[in-house]
Amino acid sequence: MNRLAKLISVLLVAIFLTACGTNNEEETDTQNQENTSSESNLNNEEQAVETNATKEEEVLVSLENTEGAVVGTATLKGKSSGVSIHLEAENLPPGTHGFHIHEAGVCEPPTFESAGSHYNPTGAKHGFDHPEGPHAGDLENIVVSDDGTVNVEVMAEMVTLEQGAENTLYTEDGTSLIIHSDADDYISQPSGNAGDRIACGVIGE
Template identity: 55%
Template sequence: MNRWKLLAAIGFLMAILAGCGNQNADQEAENGDTGATEDKAAEEATDAGEDAEGTGTDQDTDTEEGTDQEGQEVTVKLNDVEGAEVGTAVLTANEDGGVHVDMKVSNLPEGPHAFHIHEKGACEAPDFESAGGHYNPEDKDHGKNSENGPHAGDFDNIEVGEDGTAHVEFDTDQVTLDENADNTLFTAEGTSLVIHGGEDDYESQPAGDAGPRIACGVIEK
């Protein structure tokens, strides 16, 4: 009888130990699943961070690429030989690197007048000869009707009305506001806008037989 009791006790003890083992195995499996889930979450967070960082880099690049010359604007005030202000020209950088010119003048003689960019940023009255010749970085001849023309600073004549005013607006790819370009208006000596007393014939050398300089304005940032 004692023998059977002993065997029963041993069996009961083995059952308890087996149950504990299964419980520990289940706990370890559960812990393993939890660890895998946490590892996966950490990995996804890292990927998200890298994606966000990459997006930020793209945005920074786009911003940097957008900081070109387009939209840059320069206002030039033109004075006559007496020193009185007779007009304003607004030069704006175009998308293609050229320049949009919007000029309004008043108190000028009626009729056609030559209008050029000159090679020096100086407007000393009474003759404005300090502005030098036409802006000509490519060493061409004057005038759009010349075989080897025009100068980069050559523009069409403006027409002043009976009231002494004129408003001209046009685009040119002959010059730029980009300081790194060969045809930039921001040269070491500077540049200026000049209006002449007569009209430009678009071919006479070196300045189109346009007569005296009656208005001048320095182009500066």
């Protein structure tokens, strides 16, 4: 009887230890699943933050006049509908002026011809009023106050700040912002009769 009692005791202990081991494994598996789920959620949140940061990327552009003096700053921000451009400038001639994105990121005074023509990756005609327009780089005219200042926001709906994307402003040659001496008539070729280039700033410099 003593041997039988001992044998039963040993078996009970073995069964108890096996049950504890199974419970520990189940708890470990549950913890691993919870940790994996938490890591996945964190990764998704990080990706969402990165995506939002890309959409809300800001680029500052410093604009200089024909004498090389800084006259303003443009803040470019990527939007779902294109790129918003917030221009703040001073010491400009009062009146209405053409404002465009040009195809080269080079601003050499005094003429700024180094900036090339309007940014036009689609091969369109110039002008919002042209049936085959506009250029991707065509922007609305800006109005400078009598005191020579301007504070305005315009939308460039056909471009993006996303590198490598279609119509990106980050091309091999770069791009730039140009303010002209006269108003853009939105139809004349190749640049709307907007006159001389009086201010220039390289995008992404």
